[in-house]
Amino acid sequence: MKWMGVFLGLMLALGTARADDRTQLDGNFTQGGLVIGKTLPGTTIQFDGRQVRVSKNGDFIIGFHRDDPTAMALEIRYPDGSAETRPLSIVIRDYQIQRIDGLPPKKVTPPESLLKRIRAEAAKVRETRKIDRDTTWFLEGFIWPAKGRISGVYGSQRVLNGQPKQPHYGIDIAAPKGTPVLAPASGIVTLAEPDLYYSGGTILLDHGHGLASGFLHLDKVEVAVGQFVKKGERLGTVGSTGRSTGAHLDWRVNWFDKRIDASLLVPPMDAATN
CATH class of the missing domain: 2.70.70.10 (Glucose Permease (Domain IIA))
Structure with missing residues (x-):
């Protein structure tokens, strides 16, 4: 039954990859940066204590303040009830x-x-x-x-x-x-x-x-x-x-x-x- 464990592990890995792919992020992950996201319509997203608006097409945005910390996260819940926490690494800047x-x-x-x-x-x-x-x-x-x-x-x-x-x-x-x-x-x-x-x-x-x-x-x-x-x-x-x-x-x-x-x-x- 060893092959069954390998098969289940592979399916779990593929499922996780698919879940990750359901939300895509593009932008500047730095203090002062803006990120535009795309996810499944009907998804709910929490970021830094705020529920983020998701459009009917799955578009959303998040932004980072001048002094936001290096580690932040998105809390994502999909329409089928599955959820993920997406860690974000924010670049710290030096200012003039x-x-x-x-x-x-x-x-x-x-x-x-x-x-x-x-x-x-x-x-x-x-x-x-x-x-x-x-x-x-x-x-x-x-x-x-x-x-x-x-x-x-x-x-x-x-x-x-x-x-x-x-x-x-x-x-x-x-x-x-x-x-x-x-x-x-x-x-x-x-x-x-x-x-x-x-x-x-x-x-x-x-x-x-x-x-x-x-x-x-x-x-x-x-x-x-x-x-x-x-x-x-x-x-x-x-x-x-x-x-x-x-x-x-x-x-x-x-x-x-x-x-x-x-x-x-x-x-x-x-x-x-x-």
Whole structure:
């Protein structure tokens, strides 16, 4: 009966391989990375305490924050009741320190009289980041929303007027005031504000499944909340509003409350064609 044990072992191994193949992952397994997954429709997935939306076609996404740990996992349950835990190994990154001087003191340490406004604006932004729309525009891929010199990168520790502050979560693209800002992927506008205290003219664009782009320091906001914008269509123009020392676009990407490195979604600036 030895052959029977070998046969059963082979069948078990093949079954495990098939189960693994039912969920495929592609993307950047690094802090700030985004991963696009494909699984069986009807599968449920848990990641980092959140139930992940799975589309009717089995598409889903997960993202990693700037400081996420090296070991994470997906908890996957398939429609037939079988389950697996998929371990994920996340690459740890080193981040730059960026010093910015010459900012107005009230933009670094705002006066007490402005704190109510700042908190209200921050709460409004946080609410938009909870949106979990069932659209999958992120599958289109991304283009650069503007072209120019990269003047700030994701994850860098900001030191403003000599004071250590929160890390920078966007990618800064230095460009002349009035340069068009384009939608990097299709989406619905969830925030369109001409003058937030820190970020000035600000747009948030929802790409589906909790993934959203933010465009900060705009001179002009040319879209409205609820508007659908196709990939490559105009959103507004580059400016230097809010806490800024010169004309540039601060492009940010969030997967819910996890900050994604936008530069990982596009080719290098010199190789881009948009």
